Amino acid sequence: MVLGQPIVGGNAHNVTGRTFQVCDRRTGEVLPGEFVVADTQLTEHAVHVAVRAFRKLRWYDGPTRANLLRAIGRQLEAIRPEIVARAVAESGLPEARVQGELTRTIGQATMFANLVETDGWKDSRHVSALPDRTPPRPDIQFEHRPLGPVVVFGASNFPLAFSVAGGDTISALAAGCPVIAKAHPAHPGTSELAGRAIHDAVKECGLPEGTFSLLFDDGYAVGAQLVQSSGVRAVGFTGSRKGGVALMSLIAEREYPIPFFGEMSSINPSIVMPSVVANRGTAFAEAVYASCTLGVGQFCTNPGVFFVVGDTTEIVGRLKVLMEGGTPGVMLTEGIGETYVKGFADLASVNGVEAIVTPTVAGAPGLARTNCVVFRSEANAQDEIFGPSTLIVECLALREALECLRTLDGQLTASVHGNPSEVTQEIRFALEEVAGRIIFNQFPTGVEVCEAMVHGGPYPATSDGRSTSVGTAAIYRWVRPIAAQNWPA
């Protein structure tokens, strides 16, 4: 049951104050729950109890933290019907997709439980004493230890896997850091259910109050206060470039600098080599359509631009038919829908950009085409359009495609489609320079949760491209190395 109450200090409070509500994305009906916006005092209290909890939490061993993560998984599984129904209503995403996302979210918790059950992730190093050397060498033991309280902002497009119980929260708890989650205002009910699952797991495991807190706000005040609070040691965020840049600026004003891991925007460029154009244009167009419209195009990894080396007639022709026949999907929020339609219109208004299929309503597919010269000179053509559209850039030669790629900002992914013999070292370098994940003959949508994944990339894909938000390496966001010298056993 959704209560609208924040969770602070290990207890669901009974607080009052300004509230907000949300509607069912499919019907417009108001959903149960009046969500109390945290005031400055409650927000500061959440940080205070997290700082206090950290003093204990950092001493718990890996198996204890693994138990917590498994308990979170069990608690989430126990409320599957309720949380899936609420997430479907709040996001408008299809039920099958949300079911899969919950399974993935629980899988993430299990993966990190397995990771911290043993100490391999700590990169432990030991240099033993050499007392007879001149000068004597001391005994030194190195390992990674948790940073301290972490603030996590939930994302709109993954109400489960990148939100309250998502990758940032799970990897931070795995590292031994308390978490203060700020619920995304588009799905506060889903957030509350996930937050209470974590709260119950913390209680079940007997971990300190303040290991986890959850706050609501339909504005920006709570988030701003959290990232500037002196007790906070790191921030994880997945959202818009505008929101991420605003948080970066607030964090840059802090006296005590902290890492900010903000995933912000990516158009996920692909190079399409001549062999594809020559031999399999129609099949390729069908695969492009499937990837671009998956989840109504609302993935950070949506392929937003294809640099096609050669004639685009066949690919564009097939895509046009598919997109014109596509049914408009429900988008995550009204605002996202409006921004999508406007974003495509802005792109189509660029001199030299041809609108092939124009989305007139939110969630309808969109297709545009231009050439290399226009693409390189028009910043508008390089902006992310969050939704089911893509841009085909016709290039006369690979050199043109690489020049387009080099004008781009940082990306989460960069792909090439072609024969293995076409993929030169120059292409690999160009892809690596711009992105965190490079892909051959596959599409960027679908991020495998595993130890080798990198979901991150140079700015503005993320604010700090030296880490990943998906996969076990995400734990290194929340730790720092400590050396113990000559320490007694």
Place this chain on the structure above:
Amino acid sequence: MVLGQPIVGGNAHNVTGRTFQVCDRRTGEVLPGEFVVADTQLTEHAVHVAVRAFRKLRWYDGPTRANLLRAIGRQLEAIRPEIVARAVAESGLPEARVQGELTRTIGQATMFANLVETDGWKDSRHVSALPDRTPPRPDIQFEHRPLGPVVVFGASNFPLAFSVAGGDTISALAAGCPVIAKAHPAHPGTSELAGRAIHDAVKECGLPEGTFSLLFDDGYAVGAQLVQSSGVRAVGFTGSRKGGVALMSLIAEREYPIPFFGEMSSINPSIVMPSVVANRGTAFAEAVYASCTLGVGQFCTNPGVFFVVGDTTEIVGRLKVLMEGGTPGVMLTEGIGETYVKGFADLASVNGVEAIVTPTVAGAPGLARTNCVVFRSEANAQDEIFGPSTLIVECLALREALECLRTLDGQLTASVHGNPSEVTQEIRFALEEVAGRIIFNQFPTGVEVCEAMVHGGPYPATSDGRSTSVGTAAIYRWVRPIAAQNWPA
């Protein structure tokens, strides 16, 4: 021979412009060399050639980079008499110390050569394809790859080991990043000699122009331009808190955020347990004296404060005799000497602080005493005093010492002296919370260069406590992970 010429684009240029000179710290005589201050054009050119070099450099394999590092070591060894003499003259440090520092600098290059000769450091991960799974799992290969051009600021107190050919430069080159070094204005001749050694090694190995550049400036313009230049991908700095904070602010203004690894200030607190006071006060005081006055107290790891649990009469008594008998050493620069004398006077002026031995000239030892209440309430008592002084804080109980420790900013090191049975988990936590290296019954001066070392710590010890500037783990400052999905062999 010192020419005063910057090194840009792999060649020593013949540039003109404003110049500056330096004096022998021991005699005041002007030393050879008129160092040309880089103008904005030359500075931007240095970044430009570094960006170009990176396109090639990142593709060289580990053994090629290892060859470069070994060649740098050989080139430095070949100019040992000249560079040691120049560093002694520019820094006023004793010859034996500078000889040792050069050996350490060459040793660092060898250590990183050994590290990158094989690929173990890359944390390579491989998840193989499962084509029959639903959905199919792709093949994914993960490894760390270089970030791009790195700017390194030389430190005043280590003209070799933390400067032009120091740890930041060597670890960045090891990672595959080009380096633009900004020479410290106190030792430009030493910097030039080290820079030419690197330049010659780059040529010897046939690596691209722009792999390494060196610029001079006796002001701040070159450094400011470098850290704000769009082509730069990371910055390493060792110096004052004022200088480091100024660079942090400049870097925070960038549109494209980059990591800044600034080592800034540390007073390296120690807790002295009752068993030391009771059983070995005099011997302990002698060890404190040796550590505090080593290198005229000009180490980042100088022990600046001791929280003594118990009566301090014996320790202070012995320290007083030793410090009064100490000879003033030559300090690195006139400014550092003046700041030292003034810093101690500021401390002594605090109500409740007793000056036991007052340094009236630069480089003379200093000793002060206070109690826990004064220490906790006076921010002045917590400032770093760079030089051979220390502060004894008398505490009635361990609880008081821990309270003092908890009021401190972040530190490079934190120590405890006592019996193993006295070292509780509470003490370990308090030390870990504040520092990057925790030490039992040894002194923080003397930083072992090895794979387990952490030389770093929470702000303001460093601007980013999630890394180390000493030891092989320093390479992770300059890399980011990349995943290659379904990539052809």
